[in-house]
Amino acid sequence: MRFTIGSAVVRGVAALMLAGVLWGVTGCSTAVSPGALPGGESGTGDPGRAAPGTAAPGTTSPGGTADRGGTGSFQDPDLGTAPGSAVVDGSAKPVRVQIASIGVDSALESLKKDGSGSLLPPVDFASAGWYSGGVAPGAVGPAVIAGHIDSSVGPAVFYRLSSLAAGDPVGVTLADGRVATFTVDRVIQIAKADFPTAEVYGAVPTAQLRLITCGGVFDDDWGHYLDNVVVFASETAISPQP
Amino acid sequence: MASHSRTGSSLTGRLPAAVAAASIALAVSLLGFGGATASAATTTSIALAPAAGAPTAAVTTGWLRLAHLSPDTSAVDIRLSALAGGTVTQSLSNIGYGAVSAYMALSPGTYVVAMVPTGGDFTQPIIQTSVTVVAGQPLTVAAFGKNADLRAAAYRDDLTTPPAGQSRVRVVQASTIVPTVSVATSTGRSIATDVAQGVATDYASVPGGPWKLDLTAGAVQSTADVDLAQGSISTLFVLDNASGGLALKPVLDSSSAGDLPVGGVQTGAGGTALVHASAAEDSNRRIIDIGTGAVSVLAAAIVIFGHRRRTRLAQSSSDSPHQPQFRRLPESYQKHDRQWYDNLAHERQEREREVRGDAAAGPSERR
Incomplete structure (x- = not known):
């Protein structure tokens, strides 16, 4: 607060x-x-x-019920999913991430947290990973995909992540064959010491995506970069199930 | 491990928008929408202040979703248009009873929501309301009540991330057959008590997971199974059904990243870093580092000095008749012995050829 x-x-x-x-x-x-x-x-x-007030008082229609769409009797409610929704129910896991503008086309490892609660990075420097303890891309909430910027010898899968800009598309293929397309909203670089956990992982009302890698100064003693680069993106389309 | 108390150059300033958004006044104007346009319409205007703390400067849109909660009203078409200019922003068609749309991201501003029976004429909406969208704040606009007494409500939805392992849930009472309803888990944990029609309760925290819920409204009772995932925020809409009973519709409002990670991610090993830093923090470590550095400098100096000395000797070999291995001449050689001079000249020529050959082959061999 x-x-x-x-x-x-x-x-x-x-x-x-x-x-x-x-x-x-x-x-x-x-x-x-x-x-x-x-x-x-x-x-x-x-x-x-x-x-x-919670609601304004209605004025009774003088003209019967027909023009007001009255049914005359109660209906059973639609208890299904939201209409016009581009979201998925979260049951389909992501299998691939593609970011054409920076040449990324990677399979996805399944990422976990370590004992201290930090997200563990992918094992393979050439592969991105999806945080499987969180929401699936396309479902409501911030889905998290992380990848290394480099190994000790050269560039890794998310080497060029920081060059993404607002408007760039990011595709995530789900296990059921659908492709959720996200559009980059913004990119931040922030010190790990000041990592905005709530902003990155906190509740959002739509299907969103976070892409995370490292950046800034590399601390040789610590063995890590001092900063994280975080890309915020929102879902703008999802293909039908093939 | 080095500790990092580095003051980062954070790019985000999250406060200003929240303050700006919060300064929007609460206003109401109920306008009887009479006359030529829509005699049967109810028009309300509802502006909402955002919940404190929820918006961030980075979020530039607000969100709005629409719900049809009137049990005896047929499917409707819904239009969302900007109050200024009247441009239709969103249009939903054939929305049936109980349907709750997904959130639509909207630029901040005031919008008019109008409903007509599917295929109806939008100049004669059956209900119409205006609502002000602010950045970072999700809203639900619902039409509820019986068809003959249709009303509109705007609810401010919540984006507070649930505590670890918890989910957050509230109740919207839209049943028309009971005045109030109470919702509790089958284990006796109360979620909402005596909620009046049209009211949305505050959010309650419950452990994430599947729950069996009991709905109680006087003599009318019902149960429902819901799955409230950890990190999720949901609304339970209490509705009527065709047989005079209650139905419960759970709708996901928003969700965090579930089992929330904390802090940054170690996604790099430094192979391409343009800038390296060293953050040793204790003096012992520093002394060791200085000592190591001094030894390294000394060793480097010795190597360089030795190398330069060897190089100078090699360069001077063409000027001098003496190679190092020829300095110590055999005692048997007599200074004025002609054969000695001849031998020396011959050996010198051979040695020079050898040195030239070495020099030519040298660089490639050293690599």
């Missing part, structure tokens, strides 16, 4: 006052009073979270 309670309260009070002014200006009827918006985070009573 980056806000102090004090500033949240001040902001909330201001917002509430403004809401009240607008309420008056628009001459709304008092039939509906603004209530606390349901949802959001813990119910601390923070007025900053106060919001317009």
Whole structure:
């Protein structure tokens, strides 16, 4: 949390006052009073979270039910998956990553965490790896693919990762044959000491991808690079199952 | 292991957008959408402030998803258009009861959501609402209630990453047959109590995994099986079914990387590094390093000096009649012995040929 309670309260009070002014200006009827918006985070009573009523009162259609799409009786709800969704259910594992703009076409190792919680890199310097303890590419959440920038003797699979730019496409082939296409949003280089765990691995509402390698200065004593390069990408298409 | 207290040149400044987004005022204007355009429409305007802490400067879009939660309303078409200009941004068709769309990424701004029966006329929406999207904040806009009393709600969805091993879940009560509903796990852990119609609860944390849930609403009871993966954030929509009972629809709101890794990844061995650094931290190590360095410099000096000396001798060999192995002349040779001079001249010629040959072959052999 980056806000102090004090500033949240001040902001909330201001917002509430403004809401009240607008309420008056628009001459709304008092039939509906603004209530606390349901949802959001813990119910601390923070007025900053106060919001317009959950719902506005509907006006009854004067013209019967036909033009309003009324069915006259209850229906069974659609309990299936979201319509218009480009996401997958996460059951299909990724098998290959392709990034044409930097010449990457690699199979994927299955990556795990070590005892301290750090993500272990691929064993093979020539191969990228997918963090199998996380979400699958194409499913909601940040799927994580990591690869080495170099070995001790020369370039490795993600040697040119830092040259990716916003708009570049990244393809991930799933075990069921579908190809999820992601589009690069941004690329950051950041000290491992300051690694933004929440930003990279934290919750997101859409299917996204993180590509991770190393960068910056190599510390000869530590035996590692001091920085990580992280590519943030969002899913923009998924091919139908062949 | 060296410890790294290096102050990184972080590229990210995550605070400003959150502050900017939070400054958006909460406003409501309920406009009776009467007259020529849509006599039957209900139009609401709902602007939401983002949850503190969720947005980051790097995230430039917000997200919106749409839900049809009215049990006696047929499938609908839904249009999302920018309030300014009226450009249609998204269009969904034939969305049936219970359907919840995926999130659509939207530029911050105010949008109008309009619903019509499938194939209907968008100049006469059955419900219409405007909603303000801010960067980094996901929202759910739902139409709920019975068809004759259709209402719209906008819920602010949550992006707080669940603690390790946990999932987060809330309830949206959209059933029309019971006034309130309570949801608890079969093990007795309460998720939401006495939730009124149209209300979305706060999120509760439960251990990730499969759960059997009990829905209780007075005499009406129901159970549902849900799988709440660790690291996931979900909404449980309480709905009606065709036979007068309750149904539960779990929908994934968002997800973290599951079993969350911590910190960076060691994805390089330095073979191509342009810049190397040494970060030895204790003085003993430094003394050893200095000592090693001094010995190395000394050894290098000896090698270089020796090499230069040998090279100078070799270069001077053509000027001098004496090769090192010929310096010590046999005692038997007499200084004025002609044969001695002849022998010496001959050997010298042979030696010079040999040195020239060595010099020519030398560089390739040394490689």
